Amino acid sequence: xxxxxxxxxxxxxxxxxxxATNAALWLLVPxxxxxxxxxxxxTGPALSSQMDIGAFFMAGALxxxxxxxxxxxxxxxxxxxxxxxxxxYRTTAFALHGAPFLADKVGIEIAMGVILIIAARxxxxxxxx
Numbered sequence: 001x002x003x004x005x006x007x008x009x010x011x012x013x014x015x016x017x018x019x020a021t022n023a024a025l026w027l028l029v030p031x032x033x034x035x036x037x038x039x040x041x042x043t044g045p046a047l048s049s050q051m052d053i054g055a056f057f058m059a060g061a062l063x064x065x066x067x068x069x070x071x072x073x074x075x076x077x078x079x080x081x082x083x084x085x086x087x088x089y090r091t092t093a094f095a096l097h098g099a100p101f102l103a104d105k106v107g108i109e110i111a112m113g114v115i116l117i118i119a120a121r122x123x124x125x126x127x128x129x
Contacts, residue, residue, distance in 0.1 A: 005122065012068060012119045015079070015112050019061035026054025038102060056082060064116070073124030080116035083109050 001009070025033035030051060034041040042050045060079050067075035087109035093099035 008115070008119055008122055009068070011115050012064060012076075012123070015115065016061050016064035016068065019057045019064060023054050023057035023061055026051055026057065030054075038105065056086075067116075067119070067123075071123060071125040073120040076116050076120035076124060080113045080120070083116070084113035087113065 022033060022036065025036065030047070031041045033054070034050070037053070039050075041047065060082060063075050063079035066072070067079060087106045090099075090102060090106050090109070094101040
């Protein structure tokens, strides 16, 4: 494997690991998971809804893992879409609803999404050089 592809594969694997870790945090230590995302842990029915965030990370980790195993471009893109969507929604919360702009979180989400899109092109089945 060429060095560039190896680095890209490693970055995609790291994304899968980060997403899986966050999914596990939501299941096992939701207070810590909420803290990582700069939010308070809610209570009552709101906690149940807030725990849905764990499903977002679990699905993302699964999509990235499927992408690495199958090399199907669709799975790379399936993982990129909600991550980039999260960046768009965070930015919208800032622009339209007075939320503070969390540049570090938006930056990470954009970087992860771009890496996954590049991986779809470079690592996906039938991809060029």
